[in-house]
Amino acid sequence: GSGNVAAKLNLVDLAGSERQSKTGAMGERLKEATKINLSLSALGNVISALVDGKCKHVPYRDSKLTRLLQDSLGGNTKTLMVACLSPADNNYDESLSTLRYANRAKNIKNKPCINEDPKDTLLREYQEEIKKLKAILAEQMGVNNLAGRRALSRLLPAETAHLAAKPPPLLKPQIDLEAEKQLIREVSQEEVSYVVFD
Numbered sequence: 001g002s003g004n005v006a007a008k009l010n011l012v013d014l015a016g017s018e019r020q021s022k023t024g025a026m027g028e029r030l031k032e033a034t035k036i037n038l039s040l041s042a043l044g045n046v047i048s049a050l051v052d053g054k055c056k057h058v059p060y061r062d063s064k065l066t067r068l069l070q071d072s073l074g075g076n077t078k079t080l081m082v083a084c085l086s087p088a089d090n091n092y093d094e095s096l097s098t099l100r101y102a103n104r105a106k107n108i109k110n111k112p113c114i115n116e117d118p119k120d121t122l123l124r125e126y127q128e129e130i131k132k133l134k135a136i137l138a139e140q141m142g143v144n145n146l147a148g149r150r151a152l153s154r155l156l157p158a159e160t161a162h163l164a165a166k167p168p169p170l171l172k173p174q175i176d177l178e179a180e181k182q183l184i185r186e187v188s189q190e191e192v193s194y195v196v197f198d
Contacts, residue, residue: 010072014040014065016084016094039065044101050074051107076112081105 015036025033042063049055050073060070072079083102085095 008071010069012069012072014043016098019094022090039063042066043069044104046073047101047104047108051104053109073108075110077110078112079105079108079110 042059043066045059045062046066046069049058058074060066060074066073071077081102083098085098
């Protein structure tokens with residue numbers, strides 16, 4: 001349909017883990033590195049909870065990072081993680097940890113769907129319901145008799161044109177003969193009047 005949809009794109013650059021023994025960080029830099037490591041640890045817990053289908057609680061609130069990434073990791077999303085590795089031997093542990101992170105993240109199973117405007121969703125549901133009701137009405141009215149065809153053509157001109165062209169057979173047609181005769185007379189009189197006054 002022509003409904004309105006909504007989406008957003010989150011691009012997040014995650015900092016790597018910081019080892020004080022390698023960086024030699026002191027003071028404020030050390031505090032910042034500690035917070036980064038805690039956030040990455042919280043993110044690892046969130047990923048583990050999402051991968052484990054039996055886990056009822058996902059700890060998004062454990063850090064600001066996981067709160068920001070909540071829309072990107074769980075629910076109605078598609079997530080892509082790019083892992084950056086170092087070829088240096090002295091970064092082996094960090095590279096291995098990064099690969100394990102990415103391996104866990106790829107096991108997150110989400111089922112994204114289109115974010116429709118609520119009004120458009122409601123309208124689409126109403127349209128589907130109308131189609132169903134029209135089909136039921138066409139079946140109930142019985143398009144084999146002339147009255148049914150005339151009434152149906154006025155109510156549902158487009159949807160029932162094919163039904164009027166090929167009326168389905170009825171096993172036991174229930175037709176009021178007198179009413180049919182009267183209707184045929186009226187139609188004939190209308191056609192005669194139309195020819196006379198034309």
